[in-house]
Amino acid sequence: MARIAVIGAGMGAMAAAARLAVAGHRVVIYERTETYGGALRRFARDGFSFDTGPGLLPLPAVYRDLFVKTGKQPLEECVELVQVDPSSRHVFADGTEVSLPNVSRAGVVSALDGALGGGAGGRWGDFLVRAREAWDRARRPLLEEPLWPNWQVLAEREPYPAVPHKRLLRTRRAGTLAEVGAWELRDPRLTALLESHALAYGLDPRATPASAAVLPYLEHAFGTWRVGGGMRELARAVYERCVARKVEFVFGAEVTGILEKDGRVAGVELAGDVCGAPGSGRGSVVEADLVVSGVAPAVLDRVLPGTAGARGADEVRPRQGLPSRLTVLLALRGGRPEGTAHRTVIHTADREGELERLFGEPAGPAPAPTVTVLRPDDPALVPDAGHEAVTLTVTVPSGARVSEGDVGRVLDAATRAIPGLRERVLWHEVRTPADIAEDTGAPGGAIPAPALAAGGGRLLHPSNSTRVPGLFTVGGWSHPGGGLPHAGMSGALVAGLIVEGPDFRGSQ
Structure with a gap:
């Protein structure tokens, strides 16, 4: 049985901790804040409740697997999972609207043909077939296996297929997501639909590989x-599954150093004398056989310089200039109208302007942003049926300072999806990149994107192993990158590397 210290109580860290505890290890999580969950926080006031991090769960099978592998109660007995239908509603710059059904290619094709015409649905359906091919090619090395030692193969290999041209005796391979939209979708509304998925993760479609x-x-x-x-x-x-598996949590415990002895990790050092830290005394040094870090690379580099990369001479490093999010929480008078979509994406009328403000110099909130509106049908989130809790989310640069004017422009855009919005507002709460930084510790409130193939490896993340034996990294800042499913997968990979050793080749 190994003594394992875990730094941070984010979702990936807790997923690893639960699996390691089941394998018989003694696991203690040290979290610098007073609660668990990383970016998955809640804001509550006057009977209203809001998610301040991700508002939807794709690929729930990742967490179903975690609960199957760590206990008798399946995920569905611990939380209520509800499939959202329609999956999303889109309001385009020209006023066109379309609602896309959940998990139905035929339904999506029909909806797009009816709303956009001109064979739009067929082109999107053909795109989904190619996207499936890219998924089948990239899924295992990017999500289910530890990062390959020869990761450069993933950096160079574009899994998205080339598209044949009827008028030309050749094929053409899109190098970026923007080229997929321009060459294959050929409709600015379909392009906006495609690019909104990248924008939600802070990815510039003009530079993001087609594998996105x-x-x-x-x-x-x-x-x-x-x-x-x-x-x-x-x-x-x-969190409760971790506790049931005897994982110990120490909150208010900031790790300030990782100890080394004889060329491998030997424990962690905590700020001050942390009450309740097992094995701590004067100086707050905790011995450990293994350390799992669930913090951002810049934080890890502070506690043990030179560790935030993959094993070996060639390192995969997270890209710089990661975006963050601006979130506006709205408490509204008046109930949620029947038939309202859970998620509406309001697309900008100034695509180039938005991209330049987000990814150019100087960077800042876009004057006409793309806004995601979440309107959950959940009575647990409102004081009564006569009120509605709405969340507005916009991608902004990390470290961005948000003005009242920026918030006003987000509200103005949201009125395209919620008529009479301003008259319904009881109060609003603004969450900025600074708030995300406070919750997660990530500099500037930066949010990592999922790992993607091609693009020179810019969107690969550091290996879960490090140059220091016994030190592992987990969560959105390491392989396989950001997003709730990916965080859960990273927990499975780290547990596999520790339990089965360096020859672990991923889930079967």
């Missing part, structure tokens, strides 16, 4: 789900 086609495919193939009572309930369920 797997992002909309994930939603199409595996559905979009909400959790009853909000996504925070998923964090609660994982």
Whole structure:
């Protein structure tokens, strides 16, 4: 039985901890804040409740697997999982609207043909077929296996297929997501639909490899789900599973150093003398045989310089300039109208302007942003049926300072989806990148994207193993990257590497 210290109580860290505890290890999680869940937080006031992190769950099979492998109670007995239908509603710049059904290619094709015409549905359906091919090629090395030592193969190999041209005796391979939209979808509204999936993760479609086609495919193939009572309930369920497996939590415990002895990790050092830290005394040094870090690379580098990369001379490093999110929580008078979509995406009328503000210099909130509106049908989130809890989310640069004018522009855009919005507002709460930084510890409130193939490896993440024997990394900042499913997968990979050793080749 090994003594394992886990830094941070994010979703990936807790997923690893539960699996390691089941394998017989003594696991203690040290979390610098006073609660668990990382970005999965909750804001509550006057009977209203809001998720301040992700609001939907794609690929719930990842967490179903976690609960199957760590106890008798399946996930569905611990939280209420509800498939959202329609999957999303889209309001385009020209006023066109379309609602896309959940997990139905035929339904999506029909809806797009009816709303956009001109064979739009057929082109999107053909795109989904190609996206599935990219998914089949990339799924295992990117999600289910530890990062390959020869990861450069993933960086160079584009899994998205080349498209033949009827008028030309050749094929053409899109290098970026923007080229997929321009060459294959050939409708600015379909392009906006495609690019919104990348934008939600802070990815610039003009530079993001075509392999990002797997992002909309994930939603199409595996559905979009909400959790009853909000996504925070998923964090609660994982936390309680950890506790049931005898994982110990020490909150208010900031790790300030990782100790080395004889060329491998030997424990962690905590800020001050943390009450309740097992094995701690004056100096707050905790001995451990293994350490699992669930913090951002910049934080890990502070506690043990030079460790935030893959094993070996060639390192995969997270890209710089990661975006963050601006979230506006709205308490509204008046109930949620029947038939309202859970999620509406309001597309910008100034695509180039938005991209330049997000990814150019100087960077800042876009004057006409793409806004995601979440309107959950969940009585647990409102004081009564005469009120509605709405969340507005916009991608902004990490570290961005948000003005009242920026918030006003987000509200103005949201009125395209919620008529009479301003007259219904009882109060609103703004969550900025600074709030995300406070919750997660990530500098500037940066949010990692999922790992993607091709693109020179810019969207690969550091290996779960490090140059220091006995030190592992987990969560959105390491392989296989950001997003709730990916965090859960990283927990499975780290547990596999520790339990089965360096020859572990991933889930079967």
